[in-house]
Amino acid sequence: WYFYSKQQDETPAWKKVNYQSVYKDIADLLEDEDYDDGSYGPVFVRLAWHASGTYDKKTRTGGSSGGTIRHAPEAEHGANAGLEVARRRLEPLKQKYRNISYGDLYTLAGVVGIQELGGPTIQWRPGRSDLQAEACTPDGRLPDAAQGADHVRDIFYRMGFDDREIAALVGAHALGRCHSNRSGYEGPWNASPTAFTNFFYTELLENTWVTKKWDGPKQFVDKPTGAFMMLPADMAFKTDPRFRTYIELYARDQDTFFNDFSAAFAKLLELGVKFPDDAPTYRFKPLD
Ligand code: ZEM
Incomplete structure (x- = not known):
């Protein structure tokens, strides 16, 4: 029996988890009529992105691998303000499936958010293993919404993305909204923030965007309603000629955007x- 139990113990933790079941349980956590626009999907997608977008291809540090976004100081980096809301919502699943790593849980939550809000299927693999706070990345690896195309390229090229991939990723701004008590910015990008669509591109191209008159950070609102918003970094995708090619492509071709x-x-x-x-x-x- 000794050898038998020893072999059992050597099964790696990640293999002991039923990920289909985790997917279902995350999906069950999405809806809440008292939260934002009724869904945690958008903030789960933002959590998955910020957990991953710290990657630096030169030093091969950062990324979702260690799930370090849950630790201070990374959890307290300005760019991550508000993401404790998403982590808190997911924590009962970490308790239920104790063999899942935080990196796997947070990235899978992003997949669920995209798919359950009507987006494309996202291929996903398990097997990340948690690291402690020493592995946190330095502040400044995520994009600054106040800046333009050069900065956006610096940040995403560092991860290993090209212009087309960057233009596709920012389409996630069809989902969710900005919160003045998180980033300082305010408002949704379009009228259906809980549906994954190509509306980021269509709104960006079709509306007239004017500077919002307020005490907050510089952002843009649509004229004449003022109901929707764009970050300065979002506007760079319209003004930068190389980004704009892809913005136009994704605005007219939803299938290509989804792929x-x-x-x-x-x-x-x-x-x-x-x-x-x-x-x-x-x-x-x-699931639907
Ligand atoms: Zn976002 N994003 N993002 N983004 N993002 C916000 C919200 C959301 C930028 C950015 O500064 C901000 C990507 C790229 C970039 C989502 C997904 C993805 C907010 C508002 C800001 C300020 C946060 C708040 O106040 O709650 C910048 C500058 C980006 C690069 C140019 C990429 C890539 C994403 C995923 C693929 C999502 C889903 C949200 C909405 C979150 C929510 O809580 O509703």
């Missing part, structure tokens, strides 16, 4: 992760 987004988002979630050789690739079916 490109799916590939780029799956790549984002895997940056810097050394998966076990036998980690399977999942393509979860949306």
Whole structure:
């Protein structure tokens, strides 16, 4: 019996988790009529992105691998303000599935958010293993919304993305909203913030965007309603000629956007992760 129990113990933690079941449980956490626009999907997507977008290809540090976004100081970096809301919502699942790593849980929550809000299927693999606070990345690796195309390129090229992939990823701004008590900015990008669509591109191109008159940071609102917003960094995708080519493509061709987004988002979630050789690739079916 000794050898038997020893072998059992050697099963790596990540193999002991039923990820289809985790997917379902995350999906059950999405809806809440008292939260924002009724769904945690958008903030789960932002959590997955910020957990992953710290990757630096030169030093091969950062990324979702260690789940370090849960630790101070990374959790307290300005760019991550408000993400404790998403982590708190997911924590009961970490308790229920104690063998899942935080990196796997947070990235899977991003997949659920995209798929359950009507987006494309995102390929996903398990096998990240948690690291302690020493592995937190330095502040400043995520994009600053106040800046323009050069800065956006610096940040995303550092992760290993090209212009087309960057333009596809920012389409996630069809989802959710800005919160003045998190980033300082305010408002949603379009009228259906809980549906994954190509509306980021269509709104960006079709509206007239004017500077919002307020005490807050510089942002843009649509003329004449003022109901929707754009960040300065979002506007750079319209004014920069190379980005604009892709913005126009995705505005007129939702299928191409879905395909490109799916590939780029799956790549984002895997940056810097050394998966076990036998980690399977999942393509979860949306529940609805
Ligand atoms: Zn965002 N993003 N983002 N983004 N983002 C916000 C919200 C959301 C930038 C940015 O400064 C901000 C990507 C790229 C970039 C989402 C997903 C993705 C907010 C508002 C800001 C300020 C936060 C708040 O106040 O709650 C910048 C400058 C980006 C690069 C140019 C990429 C890539 C994303 C995923 C693929 C999502 C889903 C939200 C909405 C969150 C929510 O809580 O509703």
